[in-house]
């Protein structure tokens with residue numbers, strides 16, 4: 061994954077997060093579908109595969125290295141395999 065300076069926007073409707081930490085759609089099909097359902101509430105006929113999800117939609121235990129990341133030991137905040145977003149914009153609370 062390359063880093064770029066473009067400001068990304070979270071794909072979740074109603075989420076105004078424009079931070080730097082975003083997660084891209086996972087390769088695993090099942091997990092991918094769960095992400096898409098979280099964003100669209102269903103599997104749409106067409107969707108934009110360049111989906112970005114900010115960290116706010118995941119619970120703390122969805123991350124592999126939250127502690128390391130917070131302590132500055134890791135540059136990238138990694139999601140656990142199969143981590144699915146569950147926190148909607150109205151429920152978000154600062155994880156980081």
Ligand SMILES: [Zn+2]
Pocket residue numbers: 070071072075076077113114115116117
């Ligand atoms: Zn978001």
